[in-house]
Amino acid sequence: MKHSICPSAAGLLLVAWTCLSGVMVLSGAAAETPPILTPHxxxxxxxxxxxxxxxxxxxxxxxxxxxxxxxxxxxxxxxxxxxxxxxxxxxxxxxxxxxxxxxxxxxxxxxxxxxxxxxxxxxxxxxxxxxxxxxxxxxxxxxVKPLRPAIPTVQRADWPKNEIDQFILARLEKENLAPSPAADKPALCRRVHLDLIGLPPTPAQLDAFLADTAVDAYEKLVDALLASPRYGERWARRWLDLARYADTNGYEKDRERTIWMYRDWVIRAINDGMPLDQFTTRQLAGDLLPNATTDDIIATGFHRNTMINEEGGIDPLEFRYLAMVDRVGTTATAWLGLTVGCAQCHTHKFDPIMHSDYFSFMALLNNIDEPEWIIPSVERSKQIAETREKIEHLWQSMPDKWPLPVPQPALDTDSTADPTAAAISATAQRSVAVAARFDEWNRQESSRAVHWQIVSPTAMVSNAPHLVCRTDGSILASGDTTKSDVYTLTLPPSDQPMRALRLEVLPDESLPGGGPGLCWYEGEKGDFFLSELEVSTAASGGAAGQRVAIVKATESFAQENNRAAAAVDGNMSSGWSTNGAMGRAHAATFQFAEPVAPGTPLSITMRFERYFACSLGCFRWSVSEATDVEARGHTADEEAILAAPVAAR
Known part of the structure; x- marks a missing residue:
């Protein structure tokens, strides 16, 4: 068979060569000059x-x-x-x-x-x-806004089954080509299975389709495949690739991550035929929807598919920036259809994206924390309810387990004594014993209770984390962290001499592991490490503040030797940590060598330094005029009740 270039193709080649070279080739007077295409x-x-x-x-x-x-x-x-x-x-x-x-x-x-x-x-x-x-x-x-083109006319008007077919046939006829013959039923069945669900038909499915002689047999097959769970699984793969979904964190450790719930959400969304606007909104900002559901929050896993670098010695801010670069690029590619990476270093040379546009977009996506969220489920809720029920039952039964007082020798051995009366007597004895022990504990603890005044800082400065003081005086940190964070707070003056400070470290659901720390990688989630605490009188009127000496430090809980006293020893390699008891409130007290005069504001510097980011996430300061204070494990409310007169409780 001889091969030749069709006239239209040859004409295009000639025009292209002519435009590029600037040379016009004529062959005789009858030759026609090919049209020169205007550059677009x-x-x-x-x-x-x-x-x-x-x-x-x-x-x-x-x-x-x-x-x-x-x-x-x-x-x-x-x-x-x-x-x-x-x-x-x-x-x-x-x-x-x-x-x-x-x-x-x-x-x-x-x-x-x-x-x-x-x-x-x-x-x-x-x-x-x-x-x-x-x-x-x-x-x-x-x-450019797309415009609906006119439907082309075709010679074989009986071939198209819809308007798209008319465009296909018009192009085929333009190229002097004929449509391929219709596929036979086995081939058609295999093709549509592979197209829609990515799997070939089973022998039973193929036999069922071949046996169906109805006019709409093919339509029924397509409907069945669209209703198959496999349909969402196949087409979700395309989206998950775009969203850079993975079951591991990447980088050198490449540990497993738990994000398969997002994968399943995408599959469900496709199988349910979720409209594109909802598919978009839920993935970009599902957590911001009014009355956001569990599924709405899971959908935002789109943003959490960035790799996580768990290598020892990394700079968390560098990793955060690289994660944001990935997030910006992926979001733009998926939703805008643009590769914005060029604008990271300079204004885009081709697309209309300014350098400032890139970092405005990054600032929007970077203005969020990345908390861990435990997905509620029927099974988990049931387990929690059962556990709470057991705890309540044990709590209610505790008085019955209180040891009875040592029995005294019985003077009356009357065998006709009522056993019910004996039982009542035992219950009464336990109640009396419990009440007596509680009174003893109350007297002891009340005598040692300290009146603490919660103080809200008048100024807060941090090198990186964002600090917010809440109405209860607690301070919540969020945002970026480094391996050497410093918080500087100014406490207002008191109308009484200040002789001691109390630092409460508090849990919060927004923190890794429930807090009280911001640690989330390398170290234990929710941990913190207070390397050094420095207290001084606040500078005023141009005069420098004076260092306040601390002579005693105690804590309600500490990890081994990482005690509160290590936070005031002048050694940055030691410090206070509550590792091993995250998600609970703890406290430390610091006794001054000399009282701070009334009307004097305090400046507090908190230093957190470790081989991993280890800042505090939620904490609260209190002051007292008491001497010889100790942290005894009571919450602020409990301590206040114990310090109050009995009649005022």
Missing amino acids: FVRDVRPILSNRCFKCHGPDEEHREAGLRFDQRESATSALDSGLRAIVPAHPDDSQLIARITSTDPDLVMPPPSTMTTLSVEEKNTLAAWIAAGAEYQPHWAF
């Missing part, structure tokens, strides 16, 4: 300007020369300071762009020889032809 700005011209000219004459204001930019027609066609124009539409000979790119003068030619960049003959001819045709600027097709 987006397809042919902008790539040249972007690669050769935009660096100095593009959207980047910092590197723009002569106030000229070729990415905007108004600027490119306006008069320059010299009175000349870079582009004169329809007049390439009067356009400075053409004059400069064709100049042989090294002081005038563009791009300058120092850039080591030159335009090819083809590129110069393309620019000249474009200007000669009017130098029209067109936006990228992706930013």
